[in-house]
Amino acid sequence: AAGATIPAHYIKDVEATSAGKTVLKAMFSGSVSQNPFLSFKFKGGAKGDKVVVKWTDSKGDSRTDEAAIA
Known part of the structure; x- marks a missing residue:
């Protein structure tokens, strides 16, 4: 109402690891x-x-x- 800018607030970086190895690395923006919702598959x-x-x-x-693979 006062015309002040609202700073962006979003997830920037996501990293998934399994058995100590990186299986997903992603960088997001304001969109x-x-x-x-994030879904991914990996081998091993x-x-x-x-x-x-x-x-x-x-x-x-x-x-x-963390979660266990089903």
Whole structure:
């Protein structure tokens, strides 16, 4: 209402690793949706192996999550 600019806030970098190896590395820009969906496949993973996904946003915040391959 005051005409102030709202700074962009979006996910910039995503990295997925499995067994200590990077299986996905991506850089996004301001065109990413508010609740993005990311899907990918890689070779060499076995059932029960963990996949760790880390992201960093445009404000410098980051998060890491992990899941087991089903």
